Every structure is written in C-alpha cells, then in structure tokens.
Amino acid sequence: MLAIILIGGQGTRLRPFTCSRPKPLLPLVNRPFLEYQFDTLKAHGIKDVVLCTSYLPGQFKRVFGDGRKHGLRLSYVHEVRPLGTGGAVRNCARLVAGTFLVFNGDILSGIDLTAFLGAHGRGRAEASIALTRVKDPTLYGLVETEPDGRVRSFLEKPSWDEIRTNTINAGAYVFEPGILDLIPEGVAYSLERGLFPRLLELRRRVVGWVSPGYWMDIGTVEKYLQAHLDILSGLALGRKAPGGAGRVPLAGSSGRGRNARPPVKSCGRRVRLGRGITWPEPGGTAVLGDGTSVNDFVRFSGHVCVGPGCVIGRGAMLEDCVVLERTRVGPGASLKRCVVGERCRIGANTAVAAGGAVAGGSVVGPFSAL
Ligand code: GDD
Numbered sequence: 001m002l003a004i005i006l007i008g009g010q011g012t013r014l015r016p017f018t019c020s021r022p023k024p025l026l027p028l029v030n031r032p033f034l035e036y037q038f039d040t041l042k043a044h045g046i047k048d049v050v051l052c053t054s055y056l057p058g059q060f061k062r063v064f065g066d067g068r069k070h071g072l073r074l075s076y077v078h079e080v081r082p083l084g085t086g087g088a089v090r091n092c093a094r095l096v097a098g099t100f101l102v103f104n105g106d107i108l109s110g111i112d113l114t115a116f117l118g119a120h121g122r123g124r125a126e127a128s129i130a131l132t133r134v135k136d137p138t139l140y141g142l143v144e145t146e147p148d149g150r151v152r153s154f155l156e157k158p159s160w161d162e163i164r165t166n167t168i169n170a171g172a173y174v175f176e177p178g179i180l181d182l183i184p185e186g187v188a189y190s191l192e193r194g195l196f197p198r199l200l201e202l203r204r205r206v207v208g209w210v211s212p213g214y215w216m217d218i219g220t221v222e223k224y225l226q227a228h229l230d231i232l233s234g235l236a237l238g239r240k241a242p243g244g245a246g247r248v249p250l251a252g253s254s255g256r257g258r259n260a261r262p263p264v265k266s267c268g269r270r271v272r273l274g275r276g277i278t279w280p281e282p283g284g285t286a287v288l289g290d291g292t293s294v295n296d297f298v299r300f301s302g303h304v305c306v307g308p309g310c311v312i313g314r315g316a317m318l319e320d321c322v323v324l325e326r327t328r329v330g331p332g333a334s335l336k337r338c339v340v341g342e343r344c345r346i347g348a349n350t351a352v353a354a355g356g357a358v359a360g361g362s363v364v365g366p367f368s369a370l
C-alpha cells in the first residue's frame, strides 16, 4: 500500500528553526522528525512512500535519498508552487493504484494503522479520517461524527462559538482512488477546506476513526519542545517507537534501558564528560548527541536533549530544554524551557528563559537575558 506524506509547508509557526530546515527534518531527540513516521509505517508493513515536497526539497533528498537506508522505497513529487494539501495529493495521482494513506508530515503519534485500515474497510468508506481529542479545537480541523462513525461535518480552524465536539482531524487519512476525481488538477486546493466539505455535500461515505493514545502536532516552538519532553519522559509513545516497533532509540543508553523509567542519561559516541556533573533526578533524562562535550559542574534537570557536536561550558545549567547540533553554551549560562538552534554561541552567564527560541547561528554575548 502507498503512503503519501505532505511535507511542503513552510512551517511558519516554527520559525526561526524552519528558516533553514523544513519542519519534518528538524531533529526530535536527535533524529529527523520524519523518521518517527517512517517507523510507524514500517511497523505496519508499509514500505512505498511518496514525499510531497515544496519548501526546501533538496534537503529531504540529501537526508533520505531513495529510502533504502530506512528500509523504504521513497519517491518524491515536487510542487514548484505549493498546491495545498489537496493539490499535493492530486499531484500524486499517477502513482496511486488502490486504497492509499495520506499523512500530514508534522504529527507525532503511535497511530495503529492496521486498526485504522480495518475501520476504513468495515465502514465501506471512500475516505476515512483519523481523529483525536484536544482541549483547544480552534487550532485544528473540527470533525463531528454520527454515532455509527460517519462524519457529519468538517470545519477547519473553527471559532470558539462553532465548537460542538472535541474531536479533531489527526492528520492521517485512508482514501479510495475515486476521491482524486474531486480534486482539481494543477491548482492550489485544500483537503480540509475543499475536499472534505465537498465529499459531505455529495453525501459520499466519510468515516471518522478515533485514534487512541498520544498525539501531537509539532508545528509550534512550544509543541516542538513539548514533544521532546514527552518522548524523554516516556509519555509519548509509551517508551516505544511509534507503531510499537521497539524502544525509542536513545543513542548509547546509560544501561538502565530495560527499566520502565527512561534513563537518567543517554550518551552518544565520543561524548566527553567533565567532573562533578549533576544529572537529572530519577524520572528526568539527559540525552547527549555524538561528540558532545560537557564541562565540569554542569547541572542537568528535568528532560534535556543536546544535539551532536555541542560544547556545554563549565557550571552551565540546563533544565527542560533542547539544544540543536554544534552549539556552544558558555560557562555559567542557564537554559530553561527553551530551544536553542544549531551552531549558536551562547555567551558566558547568559540566561535563556522559558519560551526562548534562539535562531540557528545566533551569537549571544555574555550576561544576556533572553
Ligand atoms: N506538499 C505540500 N504542499 N504540503 C503541504 C502544503 C502544500 O502546499 N501545505 C501544507 N502542507 C503540509 C505541511 O508540511 C504539513 O505537514 C501538513 O501539510 C499540514 O499543514 P500544517 O500547516 O501543519 O496544517 P495545520 O497543522 O494548521 O492543520 C492541519 O493539521 C491539523 C492536525 O495537526 C489540518 O489538516 C487540520 O485539519 C488538522 O487538524
């Protein structure tokens, strides 16, 4: 079965990190985000994957190539001008031969694709939409269903006075090829604002299937950070890789990997550790990428992920934060509930506070407060 992944968005709500790298390639616990979706697909035996690119397409090819390294057969369909979620799917029509899957490329979840496909078949649906429950549906596509699972209405980004349920579009679909005829060719068209309302208007069979378990759209800085904290705390994916394929691969686990708790520290290869480092309390986790150096008396607390090739200066304090690759954090600096991009220089004694998002390549002088 073919899976189409939509990865052409510019990721504007995740700037500055998406200025230089598309959202699906941003590292999540030191792996390109899309690899988590690949794991889910493989866990359910799906190996033929089409990536619909538009923004920074060359980067995907450089990282994933033909997919062989990942055990997949990957192909790319590029949009010179973005065609929207529906136009992107229509653009793949020549590759579609039967029932197929479509995914938004920014969702972290352990969706059970086998169960989803089963519900689609039982419901004799032309289109099935995976659903999840959230507190604030205004950020998503609101989906109302009948007691038998048929979709009654689909409303993208509703206002608060339009909210009658807490089930939203989880960004995963099963489609029959016939739906492609409803999508105009070569123009921008939205699945959410175009195809779904149109299918309902035509009384075609659209089924909603509630996907149980963890679900997160990593599309804002806050959620990108939270997805890290959730994986590291074991909340996301239940200490399993998406799709239940195995453990979340924390490089070079500290040897506590068989415990139910996440390891306190997990080091990649060639990590250098100084003296007197304070590791998180049990329940917390520090993940250090390959070749990273941590100097004397650094303190880690909560859940921290440091990318490869970083240097953490003497006495720095890192709490519930993410530092991307090849960044240097000066001595005595403090990072709390923030994300620091790649190749930054954070000056000595600088404090980056909650909500901070430091763009890749930034140079911040000493004693700054961000
Ligand atoms: N190829 C291609 N071309 N991909 C696109 C385009 C395009 O023109 N526009 C967006 N995408 C991709 C994005 O890269 C992303 O992976 C996915 O489509 C969804 O776009 P977002 O911009 O992240 O949409 P959203 O988060 O506001 O809303 C969508 O996801 C919600 C779940 O997180 C909608 O599908 C909502 O209905 C849904 O609830």
Ligand code: MG
Binding pocket: 104, 106, 217, 218, 219
């Ligand atoms: Mg999104």
